[in-house]
Amino acid sequence: MLKSVRRLVAVRSALKSISAVRHCSSTSPLEYHSKPLRFTQANMDVILLPALKDNYMYLIIDQATKECACVDPVEPEKVLNAVKEMGVKLTTLMTTHHHWDHAGGNKELVSKCPQLSVFGGDKQIDGLKENVVHGDEFKIGQLNVRCLHTPCHTTGHICYYVTAGEGEDPAVFTGDTLFIAGCGRFFEGTPENMKTALIDILGELPPKTKVYCGHEYTVNNLKFALSVEPKNQDMITKMAWAQTKRNENKPTIPSTIGDEFKFNPFMRVREASVMNYTGTSDPVETMGFLRKAKDKF
Numbered sequence: 001m002l003k004s005v006r007r008l009v010a011v012r013s014a015l016k017s018i019s020a021v022r023h024c025s026s027t028s029p030l031e032y033h034s035k036p037l038r039f040t041q042a043n044m045d046v047i048l049l050p051a052l053k054d055n056y057m058y059l060i061i062d063q064a065t066k067e068c069a070c071v072d073p074v075e076p077e078k079v080l081n082a083v084k085e086m087g088v089k090l091t092t093l094m095t096t097h098h099h100w101d102h103a104g105g106n107k108e109l110v111s112k113c114p115q116l117s118v119f120g121g122d123k124q125i126d127g128l129k130e131n132v133v134h135g136d137e138f139k140i141g142q143l144n145v146r147c148l149h150t151p152c153h154t155t156g157h158i159c160y161y162v163t164a165g166e167g168e169d170p171a172v173f174t175g176d177t178l179f180i181a182g183c184g185r186f187f188e189g190t191p192e193n194m195k196t197a198l199i200d201i202l203g204e205l206p207p208k209t210k211v212y213c214g215h216e217y218t219v220n221n222l223k224f225a226l227s228v229e230p231k232n233q234d235m236i237t238k239m240a241w242a243q244t245k246r247n248e249n250k251p252t253i254p255s256t257i258g259d260e261f262k263f264n265p266f267m268r269v270r271e272a273s274v275m276n277y278t279g280t281s282d283p284v285e286t287m288g289f290l291r292k293a294k295d296k297f
């Protein structure tokens with residue numbers, strides 16, 4: 001099998017100019033909480049677009065057809081500017097869940113581009129056209145997308161698993177289910193739901209799968225992680241790396257599923273070191289304990 005070659009490059013002049021380009025209705029320059037980034041793989045580009053205070057939107061581009069999808073396009077102006085700058089064709093919106101900071105841009109985008117497909121797993125999602133369930137698949141050009149139902153943060157939360165054939169690392173867009181070194185709050189679900197989502201669904205993806213999540217929470221998540229396992233060398237190393245990135249105003253995205261098992265306490269609920277901290281020998285009880293502790297952290 002061809003070894004995947006992955007390059008991480010800061011977006012060159014095209015994306016640099018995004019912040020300077022204004023939509024016709026805009027009166028102020030666009031602002032980003034981090035630097036936009038472009039991740040180039042063999043057949044697929046992922047453009048990371050910071051939004052609001054700490055959200056991330058993503059463009060997923062099929063290089064063969066230049067067809068493009070956007071995950072959680074809460075700031076339509078930034079999305080449309082990036083689409084224009086990249087010279088790609090936006091056909092699809094992929095919404096992870098109904099919260100406004102993820103789905104809040106759908107209606108405006110559909111009003112401007114009525115032909116857009118809008119995927120999601122919850123009827124509460126603004127502008128929803130395709131109500132998907134676990135295992136549903138669709139295409140972005142030649143890229144394949146599989147919907148993973150991960151109820152807990154919200155009952156209709158969907159993660160999107162994107163594959164592009166041999167030689168390409170898969171990618172999963174996890175919204176507010178899985179963060180780097182953390183997970184979303186259990187607004188509409190139980191510890192058991194999150195254990196299923198993180199361990200039995202996302203945890204079963206290939207370890208090299210890239211994780212693109214919905215918020216920049218990594219440093220705070222690692223502070224909590226280190227309170228659970230102060231001697232975990234992977235957490236210590238990741239924290240130093242993440243702090244350096246944030247000091248440079250750079251995103252800490254993506255990680256991989258394999259790495260999350262090393263430094264994410266919510267992915268480590270079966271580890272003795274984590275269960276010792278929570279005082280139980282049950283992964284689901286451990287999940288519940290960790291979430292309560294994190295909520296108060």
Ligand SMILES: [Zn+2]
Nearest residue numbers: 097099153176
């Ligand atoms: Zn949310």
